[in-house]
Amino acid sequence: MARDIILHTNRLTLREITPADLPFLHRIFSDAECMRYYPGIKSFDETARWFQRLAFDSYGSHGFGLWAVTDRQSGALLGDCGITLQETSAGLEPEIGYHLWRDHWGKGYAAEAAAACRDHALGTLGLARIVSIVRPDNMRSQRVAERVHRRRETFFKAVGSDGCKVEFHLYTSEKA
Numbered sequence: 001m002a003r004d005i006i007l008h009t010n011r012l013t014l015r016e017i018t019p020a021d022l023p024f025l026h027r028i029f030s031d032a033e034c035m036r037y038y039p040g041i042k043s044f045d046e047t048a049r050w051f052q053r054l055a056f057d058s059y060g061s062h063g064f065g066l067w068a069v070t071d072r073q074s075g076a077l078l079g080d081c082g083i084t085l086q087e088t089s090a091g092l093e094p095e096i097g098y099h100l101w102r103d104h105w106g107k108g109y110a111a112e113a114a115a116a117c118r119d120h121a122l123g124t125l126g127l128a129r130i131v132s133i134v135r136p137d138n139m140r141s142q143r144v145a146e147r148v149h150r151r152r153e154t155f156f157k158a159v160g161s162d163g164c165k166v167e168f169h170l171y172t173s174e175k176a
Helices: 019-029 044-062 109-124 139-148
Strands: 005-008 012-016 066-071 077-088 091-100 129-134 151-159 164-174
Touching: 005 109, 012 077, 012 109, 019 044, 019 077, 019 091, 044 066, 044 077, 066 091, 077 109, 077 129, 077 151, 091 109, 091 139, 109 129, 109 139, 109 164, 129 139, 139 164
Parallel strands: 091 129
Antiparallel strands: 005 012, 012 066, 066 077, 077 091, 129 164, 151 164
């Protein structure tokens, strides 16, 4: 199966996710530490449905989605990063999201991939604004978002089955 390359950075390649990537990506989504800031870990079927909606279906519907993040030299899969539509205080907006396996944290990969997605969104895709939604207690993702975006605001979003409102930081970048 052909793997469509979307972006290259100095160290990374972002390409379309394939079904063969799902077992590795499920390793991330089934790991309690990786999913600490999500409602919980995911089963393999839940992971597959997540990527069906936010990658496979999104590629055709929107021209973007979550992409596989691979090491440019070795080709090793590190995680995912890409653009999805998420609900914010301004309505449905394109958001940069990323999930890397723990061994790859703290090496600048998330910021490198997210900055490439920001530039791709505002340049190639012609979007006027792109955001990142981060929980206030997720310090690692806050540091990534601060490197990628120019502004931060706060908003409240309903999460979980009970619709409880939770505070999030909304980092934003706009087309110059």
